Each structure stands twice: as structure tokens, then as C-alpha cells.
Amino acid sequence: MKMLTPDIVYGNVYDIRPEDVRSWGVDAIVVDIDGTLARKNQPDPPEKTTAWLHAIKESGISVMALSNNRSFKRVSRFCRDLGIEYIHFAGKPFKKAFLTAQKILGMSCDKIAVIGDQIFTDVLGGNRMGMKTVFVGTMDKGLIVNIRLFFERPFIKPKN
Helix, strand or coil: CHHHCCCEEECCHHHCCHHHHHHCCCCEEEECCECCCECCCCCCCCHHHHHHHHHHHHCCCEEEEECCCCCHHHHHHHHHHHCCEEECCCCCCCHHHHHHHHHHHCCCHHHEEEEECCHHHHHHHHHHHCCEEEEECCCCCCHHHHHHHHHHHHHCCCCC
16 A cells, blocks of 8 residues: 555645755656646647746756656657656556666665656656655546546555
8 A cells, every 4th residue: 555655745746846845855856747747648848837847947956757658759849848858658657767767867766756647657656666756636637537536546645
């Protein structure tokens, strides 16, 4: 159960302030794209996402994206516009992409937070690596999301 429970829960990614990230004791964030930074398959980052990431990076926090989206074109275009490194078709929650992200960021797992909108990919993967995990409400809507949330709901509470 602990592996599926996030350390911190926010209503959405925009509620996270740079000072919050600093208070977690981390120097970098690995953030999901689909549902977290934008709606699934939205080709360009929303202005609000661009402003949020700019504030995070301006505070000296390193940022990279870790996406299970299979489309290199979609992920590379989205991240290029934000000026961040990325891994597409990551295979979360498996460790390989998280280890690659750790290597790219050049820091230990305890200095990295994973931010995402899915318990069974973002939170589970981050917890398996010993990273701080932050669950945020999804930007996506629809039947599949509602079914997923039904199964995730018992775990959407911060660890005590």
C-alpha cells in the first residue's frame, strides 16, 4: 500500500509553488506530461504551464519530463517549447526511465521529486526509486479517466 501512496497531494500542478518544492528538500522534479502539464495529446504547452515551469526553473530547480506517451513527435515538440529534457515512451512505473532521468539530472534519488496524475505509473515508479512523490489532479476527463480514478482513489492521500 505504501508504494501506491504519494508523499504529497495537490489539486493540480499549478498549486505547487517553487517554495513548496524547496521545502520538500529536493533540487529537481521529474514531471509527467499527459494529464499533468496538459490534456492528453495537446500539442503545445498551455500558457499557464509555461508560466508555472518558468517560475520553477527560475528558482533554480531542475526540471525534466518523463512521459509514457509513445509519440516522440508529440513529446519532443511539447518539451522543446518548454526548454526541458525529456524521456518519451518511458515505461513507467518500471525503473529504467527513472534511472535514466536520475543520471541526466546528476543527483541522488532523494533529491528528486516525481510529479504526476497517476498512482499506478508516476507515484508507484517514484516510490520504487525512493524519490519524493507528488500526486496532482488530472487535466484529462472522460470515461477511462473516471474508471482509473475509481481504482486510484483509495491511495490519493498523503503518507503520514
